[in-house]
Amino acid sequence: MASQLAIAFCTMAHVVLLGCYFYTGFIYKFEVVEKLHGHRIRAFQRAGLRPPNSFGGDLKFLTIWNLIFQTFYFFWCCVTDLVLTSGSRSPIAKKFVAFRDWFLAAVAFPIGTLVVSMFWAIWAVDRELVFPKELDEFFPPWLNHVLHTTVLPILLIEMFLVQHKLPSRKVGVMGTLFVGLSYLLWVLYLGYAMDIWVYPVLKVLSGFYFGLFLTVSAFFLLGLYIVGEKISEFCWRGYPDSDYEFTKID
Template sequence: MYHTSSPLSGSFCPAEAHSGPKAMQRPSLSPRHVYTQPSGKPQDSNWDPQKVKDARGKLPEAFRAPWSELAMRRTCTCIYHFLVWSWYIFLNYYISQQGGDHRKSKIFLNGGQWKYLTFLNLLLQAIFYGVACMEDVLKRIKGERDIKFMSAFRDLLFTTLAFPISTFVFLSFWTLFLYDRELVYPKALDGIFPEWMNHAMHTTILPFSLVEVVLRPHCYPLRKKGLTLLAVASLAYISRVLWIYSETGTWVYPVFARLSPVGLTAFFSLSYIFSASIYILGEKLNHWKWGDIMQPRKKRK
């Protein structure tokens, strides 16, 4: 027996509907638009596009937009992913070259640059946009609507890590910075990293993630699975922070030095709760933008 699970309480996977040259035009509809079944085959008399309306009563975009417009949008998406991927590659390369500077090399002592969540996030974003760009290119080369493995990996990477972590870095950094910048980004760093670099690391990451949310739908895993993966990533980073402190006696961020063991426990716990809230926010934004069309069915246990 099957049932359709709610996107806000479980799995949510709005599919990118297919439209192609073989689509047949319905005489009763606008001649600008073409319609196909989700399989890509011309519709027959037993198929009704009204049945695939989303929760807001709208047809999927691919059922409403002409083929040429869809092709143009996919091309623009590919170009966008390539440009953002190139930007993150540049940032990672720029940071990797700072080890030769005596002043900057001190920042990377006791754990290197990868002890900072900011730099880990930049690497994560570069990986995600690289995967997204590669998928766009392969889909155009093979002429396929979807490449199952890469699409699944892309969505899992974005929904469970790329979006929650980039949003967390943006919100947590600027909250602490505005409260007391010495807790997270001491003023002495202004003479080491230029202002544009600070915004590249901590500001532009959120707009890029939000654009990705509205650019195309992403299949969310079951909420339990998604939050578990996010928890594993959080525990891995917290473990590294604690290990660095146990080995060197210094904290990655100055704010940790001002907290008691109980305060640290509360801080890390609240940080995960905050990250989980961001994950759920991303899930709801995805549903708000794309609805719950073609939602996968799950077996009832």
């Protein structure tokens, strides 16, 4: 009975979180972005300047990639919960669980942690580099925190409440590095092909320093993956595998 209540609680939590992330995306896209875009267009027009190239939209920013990742993760959690609570123990159900656990370990946790840690680290140095004060007029404080703060504690609570079987480290790390490399290539394409530098520091890096940047970034992402792995192992140390969890991806 206690196990069933715990499963029901986690399922409801996943549904609530999915709704919160959908609502956040809706408010961001149809209220904040529209108002901010209009404000900037008018500012350029008043100055007699041509508005900058907007190619890529908000998908230029890792924060938005992360919002999509977190929304997808909790959507998949809801689907997986539905499959499991229906009593299915088919091979397909096992794949649902395995993919959920892989996505948490390889994408949702490391990318979410990267966004939170980097945002507030840069904010502590100079907030103008990451979130200029002019944005306060358009971003309600709660939206900023949903995008850049609560992501990490939500994931930690998820790892504490739900037992996950992590993928093999090789498979998990490959997923993390693939997402990181994909975003880096996207940013470099925007910079070199479209002259849109999301992170201006990349424009001045070359040769040794560019290689150093790539190496440090890769090891940092690798470190975040291992941190997530250790947290999950610590939360469930000494507990037998739940019959709601299945064989990991190897």
